[in-house]
Every structure is written in structure tokens, then in C-alpha cells.
Amino acid sequence: xxxxxVLIAAAALFCVxxxxxxxxxxxxMVMMGLELMLNGVxxxxxxxxxxLTPVPDGQVLLLVVITAMTVEMAMGFAVATLxxxxxxxxxxxxxxxxxx
Amino acid sequence: MLSVIVFSALAVIALASGIAVFxxxxxxxxxxxxxxxFVAVGVMLLMFDLDYIxxxxxxxxxxxxxxxxxxxxxxMGMNPALMPMSMVHNxxxxxxxxxxxFLLLAGGALLIPWAARTGSPxxxxxxxxxxxxxxxxxxxxxxxxxxxxxTIVAALVLANPRGRYDRWGDELNRxxxxxxxxxxxGR
Amino acid sequence: xxxxxxxxPGWALLAPVVLGLLALAGAALNGILxxxxxxxxxxxxxxxxxxxxxxxxxxxxxTTVAADVLLWxxxxxxxxxxxxxxxxxxxxxxxxxxxxxxxVVWFNTMDVFVWALVWLIGWGANSAHALVGxxxxxxxxxxxxxxxxxxxxxxxxxxxxxxVSDVVAAQQxxxxxxxxxxxxxVFCLSxxxxxxxxxxxxxxxxxIAGGILTEVSGVDRLLILAGRYALLTTGAAFAVALFFGGGxxxxxxxxxxxLVKTLLLLAAFVTLRHRLPAVRPERLAEVAWIIVLPAVxxxxxxxxxxxxxxx
Numbered sequence: 001x002x003x004x005x006v007l008i009a010a011a012a013l014f015c016v017x018x019x020x021x022x023x024x025x026x027x028x029m030v031m032m033g034l035e036l037m038l039n040g041v042x043x044x045x046x047x048x049x050x051x052l053t054p055v056p057d058g059q060v061l062l063l064v065v066i067t068a069m070t071v072e073m074a075m076g077f078a079v080a081t082l083x084x085x086x087x088x089x090x091x092x093x094x095x096x097x098x099x100x
Numbered sequence: 101m102l103s104v105i106v107f108s109a110l111a112v113i114a115l116a117s118g119i120a121v122f123x124x125x126x127x128x129x130x131x132x133x134x135x136x137x138f139v140a141v142g143v144m145l146l147m148f149d150l151d152y153i154x155x156x157x158x159x160x161x162x163x164x165x166x167x168x169x170x171x172x173x174x175x176m177g178m179n180p181a182l183m184p185m186s187m188v189h190n191x192x193x194x195x196x197x198x199x200x201x202f203l204l205l206a207g208g209a210l211l212i213p214w215a216a217r218t219g220s221p222x223x224x225x226x227x228x229x230x231x232x233x234x235x236x237x238x239x240x241x242x243x244x245x246x247x248x249x250x251t252i253v254a255a256l257v258l259a260n261p262r263g264r265y266d267r268w269g270d271e272l273n274r275x276x277x278x279x280x281x282x283x284x285x286g287r
Numbered sequence: 288x289x290x291x292x293x294x295x296p297g298w299a300l301l302a303p304v305v306l307g308l309l310a311l312a313g314a315a316l317n318g319i320l321x322x323x324x325x326x327x328x329x330x331x332x333x334x335x336x337x338x339x340x341x342x343x344x345x346x347x348x349x350t351t352v353a354a355d356v357l358l359w360x361x362x363x364x365x366x367x368x369x370x371x372x373x374x375x376x377x378x379x380x381x382x383x384x385x386x387x388x389x390x391v392v393w394f395n396t397m398d399v400f401v402w403a404l405v406w407l408i409g410w411g412a413n414s415a416h417a418l419v420g421x422x423x424x425x426x427x428x429x430x431x432x433x434x435x436x437x438x439x440x441x442x443x444x445x446x447x448x449x450x451v452s453d454v455v456a457a458q459q460x461x462x463x464x465x466x467x468x469x470x471x472x473v474f475c476l477s478x479x480x481x482x483x484x485x486x487x488x489x490x491x492x493x494x495i496a497g498g499i500l501t502e503v504s505g506v507d508r509l510l511i512l513a514g515r516y517a518l519l520t521t522g523a524a525f526a527v528a529l530f531f532g533g534g535x536x537x538x539x540x541x542x543x544x545x546l547v548k549t550l551l552l553l554a555a556f557v558t559l560r561h562r563l564p565a566v567r568p569e570r571l572a573e574v575a576w577i578i579v580l581p582a583v584x585x586x587x588x589x590x591x592x593x594x595x596x597x598x
Contacts, residue, residue, distance in 0.1 A: 001103045007209035009111035016118045019198035023191050028171050036118050050148040054221035056228035060237045062153045067244050071251045078255035151389045159396040166402040226388050283573030
């Protein structure tokens, strides 16, 4: 197992997630895409940690990524619920209030 | 050699289920495909001896996807009858961007001359993680906890349709709150 | 008592057999209690699980319209699998299959899988009552999971380790049940809750025509019912390791003590079903978050202070 192999796997996961996050119309599906991107990030961070500098501090970064996922999920669900209640739809295309 | 085979198999599972998330027609299947992807990555982390992080990733993500499935079905109104769905916009540009990003990242992974490994992992990685977040990296945890607390409050404020005036009346003087669902304490 | 050692992985084949026998004993006890309540003989109750197994093995599978068969089958088979995976970290006397450094978290992860599996059983059948059962379980799960996590953390804090063998070793002087009664009670109730049993079995209760069990038949039903007993059994065995000193005890060998304690606790769980009324998930939520969670947090705090003072 080499760093390159793991990084390519992580990049592939990240890009599948990126495709999903960009192309999906429903907020919850966009969140699934973001989750998949963070999944790739977790794998990449773990690979960097293991193959470059396996010191304890690197693990803390992984915990932070996982926390970021939790926050993203919680806020995503809250916003999706709010959108759905006020608009009856949770398509990203209809939520353009802040668009310039 | 064995580890390369196991890792590659896990990577294929993670990737295939990741792609399945956006290909399958059922909300439940999409959600649980993502859960499978996360479990595969969690097992990969176990291969790096990251016992705690790997197991906690699996734990969190299975839990999250169980909840996610509810939201998927609630908002997208699908029944289990595997209705075909295509809810995408600018599919082509998304694909081009995704492939471009992949080429960039993969090229970087292959071409950058990575440094040799410095240092060696601690004997007990779980304990060393605990010492890191309670010692030299305590500031990280001190920052994370208020963020998580703020998230709880903000998510509740956004998602909760009923404030205390709805529950306790305009003068806040109802003896018992007017809730659509009663809690267990009879308040 | 000797230290806990990892045994040859070949013994993993024995673990499901032992788990199955213990679960069968639990099912037999339940049969006896049912028979006694109905005024039938002791023996006719004890053979209920065997007869029921034989009946379900040769029953034809019921099919429903537009069922999500893949997810349904995963859900039905999964409960037994998670229970077997749990046995990997549970010490029996001086032996354990895999003494991983995060054994306590491993147990917790496996019971989180039950969230997904029970919901999938409800979802797969494409039946309204079954789906209501699945949602009921998730509603109950968000109530019991957090108290359960802190109940699991408390012995780990006292043992300075998430490794189950360290937790057992830390109880050589005093069993944790003595000074962590709240954590123990919360853990036991959570075990009953995630096993979908007794007062917490509303997801499979009669008022929604059997809930998640409405449409399952044959081998699938057998696997779900066996999975519930297996989850109860592993929960009891883990409570023995966390709170009752594992295989510690006079005269008898360690492995026998573990089995005896597990069986006693399992019997208590099974009996609970016939003593308590059903708990509605939406009623449980407020109780769990406002009373139980602070109580178990307080327990963890007390234990942490004791540990910090003792050094």
C-alpha cells in the first residue's frame, strides 16, 4: 500500500461527491454529495498522517473533519426543514434569495 | 501485498457505492449506499491502525445515514416502489468539473515527490490521541465544543416551528403547554 | 484471576454456537413464562422456541408488492450478524476473541447498526404498518442512544481504557456495579431498548399489527426473532464484563462464572417483558433527555472525580 494509491482512491471519492454536490437539485442530495467529498478528505488526511508524519497531532485533524461533517449535517437538515416548511419544496434552484 | 489487495477491494467498494448514491432510483438505497461507502472508508482507516477514528467514523455515519434516510423520504416523497428519478441540473458541467478535479488531484498525487516518513506512530494510538486533545491540542477541542453547541442551538432555532408563545400562550401563563405531541413528563 | 488473553481466531467458530445456545435458553425462559401465564405446563412452554424454529424453517416466504427485497433481506439477516460481531470483544472468563483497544466503542458501533437494520426491515416490505414500526424504532433510538453512550463511557473512565480486558481487570477489588448503579441501570434498559424487547418493543407491537414483523415470515422472521434474543444475550454478557467483574468469582472457573452471570442477567431481561407496560417512543423522549441523560452524566462526573482524586 502506497501513499499514491490511497490518494488516488481519496481523490476519486472526492470527485464523485463533487459531481453529486454540483449536479443534484435537492438539498438533501447535495448534502449527500458533500458528505462523500468529506469522506474522501478523511481518507486523504489519514493517508498523509500515516505515510508522512504519524504523530498524534494528525489524528486531531481527523476529529475536526468528522466534527465538520456533523455540523454540516445538522445545519443542512435544519435549513432543509425550514425551506420545506416555508416553500413546500427543497430544491436548491428555488432558494436564490441571496443570489446577487 | 495482501494489504494492497484488501485496500483496493475496499476502495472499489467505497467508490462503487459512492457512485451508486447518485445512480439508484430509491432514496433508501441511495442513503444506505452512502453508508456502505463510509463503512468501507472506516475499515480502511482501521488498516492505518487508526482504531478509534475508524470505528467512530463507522458509528457516526451509520447513525447519520439512518436519520438521513428519514429526511430523504420525507422531502422527496418517494415510495419504496423504486420510482425512477432524475433531479439534476447542469449535469454536463458538473461531470466535466468533477473529472477535471480528479485529474488534477490524481496528477498531483502521482507527480509530487512526497517526503519520506518522519517519526513513527505511538504504541497506543487511542491513548496518544486522548493525550493530544487534552494536552498540546486542547485549543482545538475548546473551539470545537462551542461550535457544536452553537450548531445545536442554531439548528433548533431554524427547524423548530413553534416558539414558547405557541406553547405557553401569549401571556406565557398556560398551566400546561399546548403541544401537538405530549412529552413523557406531563409538563 | 488471571489476565485476559486473546485466543486463536479458530475459536470464532464456537462463539456463534455459544451465543445461540444462550439465546435459546432466553427464548425457552420466555416460552415458560408465557405458558405459566396461560396456565399451561412448564414443558409445553420450554419447547416453544424449538417448535417455532421448526415451523418457521419450513414456512413459505410471504411476498409483498414492490418490496425492496435487497434492503429487506439485509435488514432481516443483519440483527444476528451484529450480535455475532459483538461477541468478538466480549471476554468469556480468561479468553476473548479480539482484545481490540477500542472494544467498548466497537460494542457501541454494533448497536448503532441496529438503528439502520430495524428501519430497513420496516422499509423493505413496502407495508404501512411495518414502516410505522421502523419509524417508531428510530424515534426510540434517539432517546436511548445518548444515555447508553455515557453509560458505556463510565466504566471506561474508571478503567482508564476503552479495552474491555482493562475494564475487567480494573474491577479486581470492587465490581463497578457497586459504585456505578445508575450507569448499570441505564445500560440494561438501553440493551432492552436496542433489542426491541419488552417495554421498548413498540416497533413490533400488536397495535400496529406487529409493526416490523407484520410482513416477515419463514426464515426471515426466524432470523429477526433470533436476532432479538442474540442482542439481549450479548448485551447481558457485555454488562457482565463492564459491571460484574467478568469471570471473577469463587470456586468455579472463570468462563463458567461469565456464563452463569450472563444467564442470570438474561433471565432478568426476559422477565422484564412480562412485568412492565409498553413505553411509547414519544413519551420516552422527554424522560430520556431531561431525566436519564443528566442522571447518567452526573454518574460519569462522580466517577471521573473519584478517578481523578485517586490518581
